[in-house]
Amino acid sequence: MSALALAYDGTAMLGRQLRRVRHNPGLLILTQTMPVTMLLFFGYVFGSALAVPGEEYRTFLVPGLLVATAANGIMTGMFQAAQDAHRGVTDRLRTLPISRAAVPLGQAAADLVVTAAGTVPFLLVGLAVGWRIEGSALEAAAAVGLLLLFRFATTWIGILLGLVSRSEEAAGQLGGATFMLPLLSNAYIPTDGLPGWLRAVAEWNPISAVSTALRDLFGNAPAPADGAWPVTHPVAGSLVWCAVLVAVFMPLAVRRYADGGR
Template identity: 85%
Template sequence: MSSLVYDGTAMLGRQLRRARNNPGLLILTQTMPVTMLLFFGYVFGSALAMPGEEYRSFLVPGLLVATAANGIMTGMFQAAQDVHRGVTDRFRALPVSRAAVPLGQAVADAVVTAAGTVPLLLVGLAVGWRIEGSVPEALGALGLLLLFRFATTWTGIFLGLLTRNEEAAGQLGGATFLLPLLSNAYIPADGLPGWLRTAAEWNPVSAVATALRELFGNAPVPEGAAWPVAHPVAGSLAWCAVLLAVSMPLAARRYARGER
């Protein structure tokens, strides 16, 4: 256990230096959600039944979760890039814990995500979004958001180790943009057709977005929703637990074996 912590800390430092040496990617990942907030909030908001400011309050938690869901894409690309360029093989040759490398990547991604949420929150406050709940509830919302990002990053790491090619991982990772679109991140799901509403409400993004809206005090829980959305905090924790229980051991095992 001590070896995992020590080696994981070393890998965390390596991933943070990697992020620091790629400022273009950091700027893109931090400015894209802000751009989407301004676009969706002022363009789509006028086309929905919600008034503009009310829709922006609805949208900010959804964008936070949509950004967290991109952990699949970033985790997949970075893991596949390391495999494709031979970095993973060099790490396997070192006397380090096999689980430390993906763990360091996942923790570093959560740290970068925590820093990246600050600009989006500030712009959200500037356009009318407010935290209507208590401080502990707001902190709980941010903690849940980072937990979801951590879980999706582990899912991406496993998929990246499977693809083993950064180009293929980049193309496949682009498909993750469909997850927020098929959810209540941008629009309420209760206006969707029956089968589409069911699919959206069983999307993990919908549960976490609803949980954040509830904890921030921005919107009530929809009536008649599927269980993960009707009980959003419990549903979000359940989705995170499932993602971590499946992806963490599979990713660590795949990394350790180095299967081709």
Template identity: 75%
Template structure:
């Protein structure tokens, strides 16, 4: 199948997912408001309790929440793929003369568009709380590009897990467990004072590399010294992590979708 045909089929699936969200506005509202709730909670409740002053912690926190929101692509991708898989939608798609890759790609690109729009409220509230972009415009664009790349990679992971899940309930339970991933990173707190074994786990978490890269590009926090390689080389580490996740899970998602019957 030609690239043009793949693009046409992908855009059709993308439009279907956007229409789906249009008829389920509660999902969009929850996706946009939950990061803001976390920002207000962590920023005002925990900010004064940490060693760093409240304003500085909020500047430290906003990039972490942006990356945690991007990592939620695992959960969202899992839910959407599990629903389509277990309600027969994917089986109907398989009967159509369309590219197998267009179904996962259409879902991933639709999620990417809604995520980009959903980050706006978090950025505005963060700005009102004192967070600022201290880097150059080019660095800021690089940070936003990295966030969207990580969201795409996370969605690829979620789509594969959703397709292979045994039921929608199982996908929901596993998706809820992914809430722990940002907690095992430097998204909310520095890893410096963690026990050595836990610090190693946190620093090799892809979320830590992306968070450090976004903080550095925004000019919000310096790169920590003495950390694991992905954290001390955050941009390269983030791109490498994203490339590995996409290269591994996108083909797996396409393959498993093609085998469903």
């Protein structure tokens, strides 16, 4: 099937996914307000218990929480794909004369649109609690673009896991476990105080590379001079991680969907 046909079918599936989001406002409100709630909670409750001043911690926290939220693409992608697969929607869509890649691609694209829209109020709240963009407008735009690229990559992980899950309940339970991933990174706290082995694990976590890249591009904190390669070269490390995740999980998800999503 030609690229033009894939684009046409993918756009149709994008519209389907956006209508799906519109008809589930409760989930949309929850996913959009949760990051803001976490910013206020972490910024004022945890921040008051750390050695760094509250406003300085919130400046550190905002980019990390943006990336932690982007990593939730695993959870949302998993739940939506599992829901379609186990309610027979995937089987019905496979009977249509459309590209096999269009359905998961439409889901990933719709998730990207929703994430981009949700980033705006989060950034406004970040500005209200003291966070500032200290870099140039071009660097800030690059930071947002990198954030959305990371969300796109993690969504493909979720789509694949949702398609191979045994049930919607199993997908929901596994998706909840992804909450641990940002805790093993520098999204919420610096890693320089961690034990050596745990610091290595945290710094090779893709979330750490993207969080460090956003702090650098927003002008909030420079990349550290010591540490694992992904955090000492955060932009390059983030791009490599995103490329690897997309290259591995996107074709696997498309192939799994073509095989029936079961």
